[in-house]
Amino acid sequence: xxxxxxxxxxxxxxxxxxxxxxxxxxxxxxxxxxxxxxxxxxxxxxxxxxxxxxxxxxxxxxxxxxxxxxxxxxxxxxxxxxxxxxxxxxxxxxxxxxxxxxxxxxxxxxxxxxxxxxxxxxxxxxxxxxxxxxxxxxxxxxxxxxxxxxxxxxxxxxxxxxxxxxxxxxxxxxxxxxxxxxxxxxxxxxxxxxxxxxxxxxxxxxxxxxxxxxxxxxxxxxxxxxxxxxxxxxxxxxxxxxxxxxxxxxxxxxxxxxxxxxxxxxxxxxxxxxxxxxxxxxxxxxxxxxxxxxxxxxxxxxxxxxxxxxxxxxxxxxxxxxxxxxxxxxxxxxxxxxxxxxxxxxxxxxxxxxxxxxxxxxxxxxxxxxxxxxxxxxxxxxxxxxx
Amino acid sequence: xxxxxxxxxxxxxxxxxxxxxxxxxxxxxxxxxxxxxxxxxxxxxxxxxxxxxxxxxxxxxx
Numbered sequence: 001x002x003x004x005x006x007x008x009x010x011x012x013x014x015x016x017x018x019x020x021x022x023x024x025x026x027x028x029x030x031x032x033x034x035x036x037x038x039x040x041x042x043x044x045x046x047x048x049x050x051x052x053x054x055x056x057x058x059x060x061x062x063x064x065x066x067x068x069x070x071x072x073x074x075x076x077x078x079x080x081x082x083x084x085x086x087x088x089x090x091x092x093x094x095x096x097x098x099x100x101x102x103x104x105x106x107x108x109x110x111x112x113x114x115x116x117x118x119x120x121x122x123x124x125x126x127x128x129x130x131x132x133x134x135x136x137x138x139x140x141x142x143x144x145x146x147x148x149x150x151x152x153x154x155x156x157x158x159x160x161x162x163x164x165x166x167x168x169x170x171x172x173x174x175x176x177x178x179x180x181x182x183x184x185x186x187x188x189x190x191x192x193x194x195x196x197x198x199x200x201x202x203x204x205x206x207x208x209x210x211x212x213x214x215x216x217x218x219x220x221x222x223x224x225x226x227x228x229x230x231x232x233x234x235x236x237x238x239x240x241x242x243x244x245x246x247x248x249x250x251x252x253x254x255x256x257x258x259x260x261x262x263x264x265x266x267x268x269x270x271x272x273x274x275x276x277x278x279x280x281x282x283x284x285x286x287x288x289x290x291x292x293x294x295x296x297x298x299x300x301x302x303x304x305x306x307x308x309x310x311x312x313x314x315x316x317x318x319x320x321x322x323x324x325x326x327x328x329x330x331x332x333x334x335x336x337x338x339x340x341x342x343x344x345x346x347x348x349x350x351x352x353x354x355x356x357x358x359x360x361x362x363x364x365x366x367x368x369x370x371x372x373x374x375x376x377x378x379x380x381x382x383x384x385x386x387x
Numbered sequence: 388x389x390x391x392x393x394x395x396x397x398x399x400x401x402x403x404x405x406x407x408x409x410x411x412x413x414x415x416x417x418x419x420x421x422x423x424x425x426x427x428x429x430x431x432x433x434x435x436x437x438x439x440x441x442x443x444x445x446x447x448x449x
Contacts, residue, residue, distance in 0.1 A: 111433075112433060112437065115429075115430045115433035115434050115437070116430055116434075118426050118429060118430050118433075119423075119426060119427075119430065121426065122419075122422045122423050122425075122426040122427075125418075125419070125422050126419065128418070129414070129415035129416075129418050129419050130415070132411050132414065132415050132418075133408070133411045133412055133415050135411075136407040136408055136410070136411035137403055137404065137405065137407075137408065138401060138402070138403060138404075139401075140407070141407045141410055141411060144407065144411060145414075210437075212437070213437075213440035213441065215436075215440040216433070216436045216437055216440045219436050219440075220433060220436065223429075223432050223433075223436065224429055224432075227425065227428050227429055227432060228425060228429075231421075231424065231425045231428065232421060232425055235425075289401055290401055293401070368426075371426075371429070372422060372426055375421075375422055375425050375426065376418065376422055379417075379418040379421045379422060380418065382421075383414045383417070383418065384414075
């Protein structure tokens, strides 16, 4: 009987404590964040949108918004996610390790056989700098630069740059970067169609599949690292790790390391990165008007990246004779989202002319976008890294 | 609910300002120019690599 009375008194005490809590104020933002976490998990599983990152991030979002997460839970000073964050994200280690894996995955062959395509990779970074200008109207310049890097269409670069610039909006930036990367098949086609005529979309480009020597494949990552390091020192570490991964792949004597970098390393880092970056997805930091604006600016960045590539190809066509003209759609593949962007361009080409195969050209441009986006990240750090 | 969200989080110092516009415009122009320069140098280097490695192959064949 005494035990029952004790339990009952504890229930009453608990009820009393709950009644005294300002429940809506405490709980409501958490519930909103659980829904956002659930949405990310849903998009990852049901819609196959960048599942490798959105799923861990969605789960992490729920985890960091549990009651008392900030004071006694996973993101308290000695919480597991806080420790992982300090060990891998705050010091930019995880994105760099991921770059090794990505470098090992990239085949620069289509680019090396036609290096001039790389110019479109540069043009398609326009969205980053356009967004920087627009974002600077609403945010301090360092935050504007962090937001602009969403246009790199490259998750690790966005994380690296936003962390290096001490952005307080890193959660929103990462969500925007990965979401729009997954939405490339939806975002790009209307922009491409708006900026090109049917005749332009039908332009055929001959593919001369030149063989690329092994020497070139091995020297390319070394040469690019040296050039990037000399001309844009802040991009040296980003480019260096990407190219190191590629060198492992191309050298021909480190197959097991290459395989490990492509699979085990990339997967392991992605798991840790996904759940760790969710540290910045707590309600106080995320449920703001700024987050909504960042999501809009991310879309602007992707749209103007696409426009930059397409319009630059059209500009070059003004000086090229018939038969040598570029199909301007391949310019849109200059964003880093690989391989979605090149597939989008190829599909649009086939829609207009079922014998127009743009895949190899678009892949070359797409791969160059990966290098150019990292260089763009380095440029941003050159300008704002010391501020 | 909305009052709480507004009080707690939203509208934290978000204001339209042209104070940083000139700096961001200059950085944007310089950034695009910088990317084109770096990429241009990489294109030239890659073309040279291709040329030398293919002539090396030809020499091997001869």
